[in-house]
Amino acid sequence: xxxLYILLNTFIFVYGINPGPDIQPSKGExxxxxxxxEKYGKYYLIDPIRAFNFELLxxxxxxxxxxxxxxxxVKIINSTIALKLxxxxxxxxxxxxxxISDENFLGYLESMTxxxxxxxxGEDIVPGLREYEDYSLxxxxxxxxxxxxxxxxxxxxxxxxxxxxxxxxxxxxxGTTFIEDYPSFHHRGILIDxxxxxxxxxxxxxxxxxMAYNKFNVLHWHMTDDHSFPYRSTTFPELSEQGAYHPTExxxxxxxIRLVIEYARLRGIRVIPEFDTPGHTRSWGxxxxxxxxxxxxxxxxxxxxxxxxxxxxxxxxxxAKLFQEISDVFPDSYFHIGGDEVASGCWExxxxxxxxxxxxxxxxxxxxxxxFIQKVIDILGTSNSNHLVWEEVxxxxxxxxxSSVVQVWRDNGLSTLRDxxxxxxxxxxxxxxxxxxxxxxxxxxxxxxxxxLALIEDQNQRDLVLGGEACMWGEYVNQxxxxxxxxxxxxxxxxxxxxxxxVTDVEDAKRRLExxxxxxxxxxxxxxxxxxxxxxV
Numbered sequence: 001x002x003x004l005y006i007l008l009n010t011f012i013f014v015y016g017i018n019p020g021p022d023i024q025p026s027k028g029e030x031x032x033x034x035x036x037x038e039k040y041g042k043y044y045l046i047d048p049i050r051a052f053n054f055e056l057l058x059x060x061x062x063x064x065x066x067x068x069x070x071x072x073x074v075k076i077i078n079s080t081i082a083l084k085l086x087x088x089x090x091x092x093x094x095x096x097x098x099x100i101s102d103e104n105f106l107g108y109l110e111s112m113t114x115x116x117x118x119x120x121x122g123e124d125i126v127p128g129l130r131e132y133e134d135y136s137l138x139x140x141x142x143x144x145x146x147x148x149x150x151x152x153x154x155x156x157x158x159x160x161x162x163x164x165x166x167x168x169x170x171x172x173x174x175g176t177t178f179i180e181d182y183p184s185f186h187h188r189g190i191l192i193d194x195x196x197x198x199x200x201x202x203x204x205x206x207x208x209x210x211m212a213y214n215k216f217n218v219l220h221w222h223m224t225d226d227h228s229f230p231y232r233s234t235t236f237p238e239l240s241e242q243g244a245y246h247p248t249e250x251x252x253x254x255x256x257i258r259l260v261i262e263y264a265r266l267r268g269i270r271v272i273p274e275f276d277t278p279g280h281t282r283s284w285g286x287x288x289x290x291x292x293x294x295x296x297x298x299x300x301x302x303x304x305x306x307x308x309x310x311x312x313x314x315x316x317x318x319x320a321k322l323f324q325e326i327s328d329v330f331p332d333s334y335f336h337i338g339g340d341e342v343a344s345g346c347w348e349x350x351x352x353x354x355x356x357x358x359x360x361x362x363x364x365x366x367x368x369x370x371x372f373i374q375k376v377i378d379i380l381g382t383s384n385s386n387h388l389v390w391e392e393v394x395x396x397x398x399x400x401x402x403s404s405v406v407q408v409w410r411d412n413g414l415s416t417l418r419d420x421x422x423x424x425x426x427x428x429x430x431x432x433x434x435x436x437x438x439x440x441x442x443x444x445x446x447x448x449x450x451x452x453l454a455l456i457e458d459q460n461q462r463d464l465v466l467g468g469e470a471c472m473w474g475e476y477v478n479q480x481x482x483x484x485x486x487x488x489x490x491x492x493x494x495x496x497x498x499x500x501x502x503v504t505d506v507e508d509a510k511r512r513l514e515x516x517x518x519x520x521x522x523x524x525x526x527x528x529x530x531x532x533x534x535x536x537v
Contacts, residue, residue, distance in 0.1 A: 021534030025514035028166035028175060031491060032215055032498035033512070040140065040176040044109035045100070046165060048081050048172060053111040054158075062120040065151060068266055070114075073158045079522055080165055080172055109174060112144035112161065120151050126331050127152060127217065127270050129466070134182035137161060139174055155268040156181070156215055163519065167537070185452075185467030187428055188497040189218030189272075190490060192482075195225035195283070196474035198250040203479045205263050210487055210525045212267040213516075214494035219264055220336065220469055222274045223252070229283035231257075231275075235325045236287075236318075243283040254329055261331065272388070273330045276338025277319065278308035278372050291315055296349040306346025310372035311356040320379045327383040334405065337376050339398075340390035342369055370398040377401070388428065391416055400425060405466065409434060418455045421464040427452075429468040433493045436473045439485060444513065444530055445506055448492040453501065467497050487527030488517040 030037070046052060054070040056063075118132075135148040135157035146157045160181065165174045190211060192199060208219065223231050229243030232253040241247045252260075261271050285292040285305045290312075292305040309315050327335060344365040347353045353368070362368050373393055377400075380387050388405040389398075395416065400406070405426040408417045413431025420427040429452035447470070456462050470486070470493040477485050491513060495503065503509075510531050517527055518536035 021514075021531075023510045023514045023531040023534060025518060025534075026511040027168060027515065028164050028173070029512045029515060030160050030163045030179070031512050031516040032495035033503045033509075034160065034179045034181040035500055036180045038178045040178075042104045042106050042141070042176040044106050044139070044174050044176075046077065046172040046174060047108050047110070048078055050110060052077050052109075055111050055113050057113055057115040060116050060120050060151075062123045062125055062151060064123050065120070065125065065266065066114075066116070066154060069151075069155055069158060072266075073162050076162045076523060077165055077172075080162075080167060080519075106141060106176070109139070109144060112146060114146045114154060114157075115148075116151060116154055117147070117149045125151065126265055127268050128333065129270075130186050131217075131268070133215075133217070133268070135160075135179075136181070137177075137179045139164070139176050140178070141176070144174075152268045155212070156183075159213060159215060163516075166515075183215070183498045184500060185465070185497045187218055187467030187469075188216045188494065189220050189428070189467070189469035190216055190486070190493075191220040191222055191274075191430075191469050191471040191473075193222040193225065193472065193474035194230055194252070195222065195228050197478040197482075198228070198230055198245060199474075199482065200479050201252070201256050201259060203482060204260050206483060206525065207486070208260075208264050208267055208269055209523070210483070210490075210520060210527075211269055213520055213523065213525070214491050215498050216490075216494055217269050218467075218469065219260075219269055219271045220274060220471075221260075221271055222276070222336075222474075224275055224283060225280045226282035229286070231326075233322060233325060235321050238287040239284060239322075242287040257329055270332050270334075271330060272332050272334050272336055273326055274336035274338060274388075275323070275326065276336075276340065277376060278310060278369065279340065279342040280338060281308055284308075288318070291318060293346050293350055293353065295346040296351065299351075302349075304346070306350075307342050307344075308372065309353075310347075310368055310375075311353060316375050316379065319376060320382070323376075323379055323385075324383050327380075327385050333384070333386050334388055335380055335385040336388040336407075337373070337380065338390060339369075339373055339393035340409075341392070344369070366396045369393075369396060373398050377404075391420070394420055394423070394425065407469070409471065414452070414455045417452060417465065418461075421456060421461040425464065427465050429465065430471050433468060433470040433490075434473075435471055435486065435489070436475070438476055439489055440528065442531060444489040444492040447489060448496060448506060448509060449504075450493075450496060451501060452496075468493065483526055484528045487520060487525055488513055488530050489528075491516060491530075 052074050131152040132150040133152045133156050135153040137157050138145045148154055228245045229239050230251045232240045232251045240251045244251045264271050293309045295302045295304040295306050347365055391408045394406045402424050406420045407428045409430045417427045417429050432450040452465055452468055453462050470490045472486050513530045517530050521536050
């Protein structure tokens with residue numbers, strides 16, 4: 001009887017599914033969902049033969065920056081053209097211009113007027129923490145119009161406009177609408193780990209494209225770790241010569257880094273470097289073992305090296321020189337100094353460490369870590385860099401200035417974040433957006449159901465939550481699988497950080513993400529299908 005039950009249920013499971021895709025995609029819906037949108041029922045077509053034109057209402061101080069964005073989005077709009085399967089190969093289908101007898105048809109839309117209210121400081125302008133990304137966008141009988149105070153709002157508005165354009169019956173169509181939009185959080189990031197697996201610059205650029213399509217604005221570059229040191233320092237070139245997987249091929253020199261930073265800047269994305277200390281530094285010790293602590297066993301050196309040696313002035317001199325160089329290369333005002341997962345066992349085994357602690361009245365190894373972190377914070381202060389740290393630094397009681405940003409990542413993250421902001425510190429949340437193992441596309445729903453502010457009621461404390469990050473750690477991803485591993489799962493994080501807190505309808509999100517994943521596929525982001533069986537058209 002039990003076998004019959006299993007057989008019948010298997011039959012229902014296999015044969016009780018309707019044909020067609022599991023989720024019907026939306027058409028011309030925006031991801032992340034805007035703050036407010038009204039739809040008016042009329043529509044335009046867009047002629048792909050004629051280049052769409054963005055018209056700047058008035059001159060500003062960074063015309064090249066804006067025109068580069070216009071050119072980029074003209075290409076993106078043209079990529080929306082239909083693809084037709086012919087003998088197993090996708091080919092573009094260019095729709096013909098046609099006459100349409102429909103009272104809701106407003107003709108062909110050939111341009112959009114863009115009004116940037118505030119002047120920009122020049123072509124070399126870089127994004128910062130609290131940029132104005134608000135915009136309003138209208139498509140009506142008078143045409144298309146985008147208004148914003150800043151160039152960063154232009155970038156977000158152009159992305160929204162490009163998503164409104166969709167394919168219908170081999171035609172590019174855009175409906176009349178009004179959108180008012182701005183992000184819920186200032187810091188909307190993705191961490192990429194390039195130590196455990198090296199990621200080519202081209203992959204980082206592809207990630208930045210995808211981030212722009214989802215309105216992320218921070219690339220947290222976890223540059224180095226125990227496994228490799230791919231940063232090519234001009235001050236200490238031996239760090240990568242001996243600590244990288246390959247001394248010339250699997251490294252980032254300063255030209256590579258500037259290329260990534262510029263690519264990000266043009267998309268309104270900050271690049272924050274992380275050089276984790278005092279733990280996760282074994283690759284530093286390949287060329288400079290004196291920086292690390294000698295571990296002991298049975299009162300003898302064991303041959304192993306542990307975290308950085310916090311007792312030596314030479315350790316801090318080295319860090320000061322290296323971090324000054326890095327601060328000069330990365331224009332962002334923030335620098336992530338790590339501070340997570342410091343294995344104190346090696347410190348405990350070393351007699352010189354014990355002597356130093358006795359002489360300096362340092363009672364515990366947590367206090368010793370505090371001593372180290374405070375020294376590094378002081379070093380960054382001399383280079384006018386603000387700092388981010390992992391949550392252990394806060395939890396262990398390090399006396400942090402109120403300007404510190406604490407990144408929360410462990411399982412009890414919501415309560416830790418509440419403690420961080422209650423202490424007057426800024427917080428960035430990552431706990432439920434940790435990409436530390438392999439995921440299927442449909443796992444995005446667990447990332448979607450996550451509210452960083454869930455336990456924080458006081459408005460002043462809520463304001464201290466800068467945002468969050470999806471963390472793509474590199475143990476199991478290389479250049480061949482990182483894109484589908486991150487996308488479109490990270491799109492769920494993007495909507496949670498951009499859209500209002502009451503945007504929580506998963507069924508609606510499934511339709512829109514089905515469309516958005518296919519949209520990104522057409523733009524070259526080869527992500528996983530988000531909702532099971534289906535097809536991109």
